[in-house]
Amino acid sequence: xxxxxxxxxxHTVLVIIAVSLIIFFAIRLTGDxxxxxxxxxxxxxxxxxxxxxxxxxxxxxxxxxxxxMKDLVTLDFxxxxxxxxxxxxxxxxxxxPTIALALGGMAVALLIAVPLGxxxxxxxxxxxxxxxxxxxxxxxSFPNFWLAFMLILIFAVQLKWLPxxxxxxxxxxxxxxxxxxxxxxGILVRLIRTSMLEVLKMQYVTTARAKGxxxxxxxxxxxxxxxxxxxxxxxxxxxxxxLGGAVIVEQVFSWPGIGRLIVDSINQxxxxxxxxxxxxxxxxxxxxxxxxxxxxxxxxxxIRTGRGDN
Amino acid sequence: MTQIMETExxxxxxxxxxxxxxxxxxxxxxxxxxxxxxxxxxxxxxxxPYIAPYDPGAASLxxxxxxxxxxxxxxxSQYLLGGDQVGRDLLSRIIYGARISLLxxxxxxxxxxxxxxxxxxxxxxxxxxxxxxxxxxxxxQMGLPFILLAIVIxxxxxxxxxxxxxxxxxxxxxxxxxxxxxxxLALKEQEYIQAAKAIGGTHFKIILKHILPNVxxxxxxxxxxxxxxxxxxEASLTFLGLGVEPTVPSxxxxxxxxxxxxxxxxxxxxxxGVAIMLTVLGFNLLGDWLRDRLDPNxxx
Numbered sequence: 001x002x003x004x005x006x007x008x009x010x011h012t013v014l015v016i017i018a019v020s021l022i023i024f025f026a027i028r029l030t031g032d033x034x035x036x037x038x039x040x041x042x043x044x045x046x047x048x049x050x051x052x053x054x055x056x057x058x059x060x061x062x063x064x065x066x067x068x069m070k071d072l073v074t075l076d077f078x079x080x081x082x083x084x085x086x087x088x089x090x091x092x093x094x095x096x097p098t099i100a101l102a103l104g105g106m107a108v109a110l111l112i113a114v115p116l117g118x119x120x121x122x123x124x125x126x127x128x129x130x131x132x133x134x135x136x137x138x139x140x141s142f143p144n145f146w147l148a149f150m151l152i153l154i155f156a157v158q159l160k161w162l163p164x165x166x167x168x169x170x171x172x173x174x175x176x177x178x179x180x181x182x183x184x185x186g187i188l189v190r191l192i193r194t195s196m197l198e199v200l201k202m203q204y205v206t207t208a209r210a211k212g213x214x215x216x217x218x219x220x221x222x223x224x225x226x227x228x229x230x231x232x233x234x235x236x237x238x239x240x241x242x243l244g245g246a247v248i249v250e251q252v253f254s255w256p257g258i259g260r261l262i263v264d265s266i267n268q269x270x271x272x273x274x275x276x277x278x279x280x281x282x283x284x285x286x287x288x289x290x291x292x293x294x295x296x297x298x299x300x301x302x303i304r305t306g307r308g309d310n
Numbered sequence: 311m312t313q314i315m316e317t318e319x320x321x322x323x324x325x326x327x328x329x330x331x332x333x334x335x336x337x338x339x340x341x342x343x344x345x346x347x348x349x350x351x352x353x354x355x356x357x358x359p360y361i362a363p364y365d366p367g368a369a370s371l372x373x374x375x376x377x378x379x380x381x382x383x384x385x386x387s388q389y390l391l392g393g394d395q396v397g398r399d400l401l402s403r404i405i406y407g408a409r410i411s412l413l414x415x416x417x418x419x420x421x422x423x424x425x426x427x428x429x430x431x432x433x434x435x436x437x438x439x440x441x442x443x444x445x446x447x448x449x450x451q452m453g454l455p456f457i458l459l460a461i462v463i464x465x466x467x468x469x470x471x472x473x474x475x476x477x478x479x480x481x482x483x484x485x486x487x488x489x490x491x492x493x494x495l496a497l498k499e500q501e502y503i504q505a506a507k508a509i510g511g512t513h514f515k516i517i518l519k520h521i522l523p524n525v526x527x528x529x530x531x532x533x534x535x536x537x538x539x540x541x542x543x544e545a546s547l548t549f550l551g552l553g554v555e556p557t558v559p560s561x562x563x564x565x566x567x568x569x570x571x572x573x574x575x576x577x578x579x580x581x582x583g584v585a586i587m588l589t590v591l592g593f594n595l596l597g598d599w600l601r602d603r604l605d606p607n608x609x610x
Binding site for chain 1: 340446449450452456457458459461462463465466538542545546549550562565568572573576579580583586587590591594595598
């Protein structure tokens with residue numbers, strides 16, 4: 001088990017280094033932050049040089065990268081060019097709304113997908129199954145930002161039930177969560193249906209039924225719990241997509257999350273914030289996958305050793 | 311007499327053919343709907359100048375935010391789906407928008423398909439260090455949230471159709487490579503491949519004649535679904551202002567423009583979205599149906 005965790009962690013480090021390399025050099029190609037920071041004014045040569053030196057941009061790019069990585073190891077993400085405050089603090093402050101949104105989206109997805117998936121497996125080929133198939137195909141065909149538009153148009157503009165945008169209590173979380181979660185639920189429904197169908201064929205389900213256990217208990221306790229395994233892995237894998245979707249949904253709802261912070265910072269050439277944000281998101285994604293895999297291997301000892309130990 | 315009988319058999323044959331086509335349609339409703347949606351979009355894209363009732367770029371301030379024709383009682387509006395914020399015909403712009411979506415979807419998938427197939431074959435067939443290298447590369451790619459990578463790259467190189475196609479193509483090879491690698495690993499040990507090797511078949515010939523035909527149907531399904539996803543991603547990026555140039559009529563761009571008029575002119579933010587959804591749904595239905603037909607093992 002320990003060697004498995006260590007191997008996974010070493011992969012994580014490699015991926016983070018690769019991500020940091022890509023983002024570090026790509027963002028430096030987007031333009032010069034110094035000229036943007038002076039705005040429309042015409043600074044003297046000396047002022048430009050001073051600011052460049054102050055930001056550490058006068059050094060060779062490789063040296064800048066090494067300094068950046070050294071700081072990163074000590075969890076120092078640098079300071080923002082625009083606000084002069086530490087990047088880590090800015091990111092953490094914005095992380096909560098994004099995490100709330102991601103969790104909200106996940107909750108919506110599960111609330112819809114679990115019952116619908118189970119029902120369409122039990123009533124395979126019946127009308128509920130057809131409905132769930134149409135629902136899931138529609139779900140994956142919706143652009144999430146447009147779904148967000150339509151939700152705003154109906155529930156905020158027309159019916160005035162919920163706020164149009166902003167981050168203010170539970171009611172403002174509802175529409176963004178639905179916009180994010182509905183699409184994911186489209187994929188999840190099919191997955192839960194498939195794994196339920198497989199589990200329902202198993203002998204232990206037949207045994208449970210033969211013992212005279214009530215049908216709904218058989219479905220929930222014996223079948224669904226086992227069908228959950230592939231669902232859990234999948235949810236972990238989809239977390240990245242969820243974060244990506246959050247970036248877009250945040251734009252529509254003016255949600256003060258990491259996604260909007262990163263997009264704004266790209267436009268302002270605020271290098272440290274962009275680098276820190278992207279690395280933090282990649283880190284969250286990888287960690288979620290790692291935790292999911294660990295949970296999975298705890299439940300299912302067969303895959304614990306991985307391919308290297310076979 | 312024989313003359314009559316001959317025409318009769320021909321008639322019956324014709325009727326039989328029509329019946330079998332009808333049966334096919336009845337048994338495969340989703341596939342047919344998907345195909346219809348996809349064909350409609352393709353037709354719109356190809357024949358846009360002939361189908362579109364107006365010039366998609368012709369602004370006319372007199373028709374600014376005109377209601378859709380069928381909702382307008384005053385008779386001022388001449389546009390079927392209404393006018394946009396500078397008085398252009400929404401319908402014509404949606405028809406022209408199909409060009410962008412399809413171009414990005416199909417060209418993007420072509421790039422990732424070629425790249426992914428090549429890397430998948432190298433990885434699965436030759437294995438060893440190449441396999442390790444390619445799979446690590448895939449892991450890095452999967453570790454990056456695509457939309458963020460795209461945002462950074464698009465802000466480096468600026469907006470443009472060709473750039474979006476290249477980015478999508480270069481990031482989505484992973485799915486194709488993994489699929490093909492997996493299938494090859496399973497096929498490699500099959501007896502007929504071993505036999506082909508034993509009688510002296512070259513690698514190239516074995517891959518071309520024995521392996522590719524076996525993975526073709528899975529690739530086709532994945533490619534169809536991938537087109538759907540690319541259309542969505544292009545629209546999202548254009549919506550963020552980082553996709554196609556704002557001057558080109560594209561569905562994502564139209565939705566981005568509509569943001570400020572959501573309360574006063576709902577049609578601008580509804581119809582382009584419907585166009586995206588129907589097109590994407592078409593490809594998804596088609597892909598779903600192809601999967602059922604071609605590949606019962608992959609059925610989800």
